[in-house]
Amino acid sequence: MRYLKEILLSVFFSGTFIIYSQQKLPVYLDVTKPIEQRVENALSLMTTREKVDLCHAQSKFSSKGVPRLGIPELWMDDGPMGIREEVYWDEWNGAHWTNDSCTAFPALTCLAATFNPKMAYLYGKSIGEEARYRNKSVLLGPGVNIYRTPLGGRNFEFMGEDPFLASQMVVPYIRGVQSNGVAACVKHFALNNQETWRGDVDVNVSDRALHEIYLPAFKAAVTKGKAWAIMGSYNQFRGEHCCENNLLLNKILKGRWKFDGVVISDWGGVHNTTQAVNNGLDIEMGTYTNGLTTNSSFSYSDYYLANPYLKGLKGEKYSISGLNDKARRILRLIFRTAMNTHRPWGSFATAAHAEADRKIADEGIVLLKDEDHILPIVSSSIKTIAVIGENATHRMTIGGGSSSLKVKQEIVPLEGLQARFGNEYTLLYSIGYSSEVKNSAEADSLRQAAINVAKKADIVLFIGGLNKDPHQDCEGTDRLSYGLPYGQDQLIDSLEKVNKHVVVVLVSGNAVAMPWANDVQAIVQAWYLGSQAGNAIADILSGDVNPSGKLPFTFPVKLSDCGAHSFGAIAYPGIDKKEVYKEGILVGYRWYDTKHIRPLFPFGFGLSYTTFAYSKPEASRHEYALNDTIHVRFRLTNSGKRAGAETAQLYVSKPQSKVMRAEKELKAFQKVFLQPGETKAVILSVPVKSLAYYDEAKNGWIVEPGAYNLLLASSSSDIKGEASVVVK
Known part of the structure; x- marks a missing residue:
């Protein structure tokens, strides 16, 4: 009954109304038949245009089904840290729904820092439940690109520098998501390791580094996680864009790894009809999207895999067998998701999901330094706590590009600290610095006010780091320097001079320089922690939870210590949009250990109480x-x-x-x-x-x-x- 209800709804909204009696269901609608038999039956009933229509977007986040046959469309949603708000059909702007405020889960750097595959499954299952409740067929995540440089703008979305760690964590995440009848779309395949020139930088890397470092997590996602979808990346690899790259998509992914799912382009990542048709792409999304709002020459019907593809098929430029392979894969995905009668209903922004977020965050926070056991905060000599820093009140669920979320709740660090410590201690807050302030006099005033507050306190909790603004952990831009922005280094030095009990809590998805590391008493790497961020930070600082996170990437002392920055611009960010990964297989700790370079904090490091x-x-x-x-x-x-x-x-x-x-x-x-x-x-x-x-x-x-x-x-x-x- 539930299945028939969903079919009727799908055909109603598509403008077509078809009723089949239970005795005469076509094979593709008969859920008792094997999926492959249903796929072949549906394929045999489709026209060439209907098959082509499956292969490109019809809106910002959906692709067509086959209304004539009652086969529903696919709806996709940005992830992998929360289910993005609904947007208008052909705009990035929110549609102003009142029931799409989600749970924000920790950034995947935090998940990787748990070093706990059970947390990865909990994460995937929970976010998959939210996607399913919102009737999404494809979750655009997780990301498993390798952390190559601390300047990478989207490093916070990925699982660190080690291919084995990423491989172990991505598999249970996928299984958790797909247990809800929602496809995990693992991204970005492949070598998407920077945002600078991301749309067309041409990456050259040795075959050995490709297979040993940059592909293992994707391979595990396909061969062990059985991912139903893969997203191509924007960049080029050896002269071909990755969304239409024959070596990556045909030879490796679909050939060697026997991937039976769907390759989806990143939004606007397609550049050529012939290459997209022949080199392994299945669904094209986001190309020059203008859609139905104007008579643009780049409407959905003019996508590379739309009318140009159809025209080439009619002229026998492209093979029907190739089209059938794409349609077959897409139908398989639809039957696994939108037409899967056994998938659960899901749940959305629940207390259980908030608890899952907090549990993952608790296990992922990393204690980097704890001199004289200043933490946890349990000393009877402490009466007053100074909380200083913009990140104590800054909302981290917004910004950062496609990971930006509309959330039901976000407990910022100051709120969590007030809830945990407010009845025991006096808490004083001063912003100290501001990402909005550009005037040096105003910045000095904020700094001095914070210093005055620090003088009155028994302990200072400085909560800073990055903030998902452009060039500070954000899609589309890499960081411009390794140091903390907005004068934070100077502020920390000033605080340390007036109060010897300074605890630095870094909210970021990247390593940062720490010229003050030897001067402060404690350092906590807190990541972007989602809806329960403040409570999780309070859990660790209070000792209610014993920290157990381990760094999923190395913190170098200085940027020039990093392998990607050791060979000049040709290795990062490239010269004339051409880049060579000269460090080869020596990425992350492999570089530091082999070259005997002492890091600030090593991979896998984390203290405990x-x-x-x-x-x-x-x-x-x-x-x-x-x-x-x-x-x-x-x-x-x-x-x-x-x-x-x-x-x-x-x-x-x-x-x-x-x-x-x-x-x-x-x-x-x-x-x-x-x-x-x-x-x-x-x-x-x-x-x-x-x-x-x-x-x-x-x-x-x-x-x-x-x-x-x-x-x-x-x-x-x-x-x-x-x-x-x-x-x-």
């Missing part, structure tokens, strides 16, 4: 064959006085390799929750095949025989023990 002790790691045996799995056993003990969680990490190094390798690479991790004094036996498993490198001469993966060192660690720079094995 308790302590942990590791026993010596032991491999299950000494020698292994190609199809074996190495099991590393050790005991982990909470040696402190608080319950907490530690993420044990296993890195692998290959001494005396015949090819250049990174000093070490993450191959396994596990987050372990322990009560005070508790010990658990832990096993980290590494398939021998995962030790392979990509051989460019053979166009394939090679496991090099010989000795390997297994490094048990609490971060990429803190090795707790080592075991050696031999691969025969």
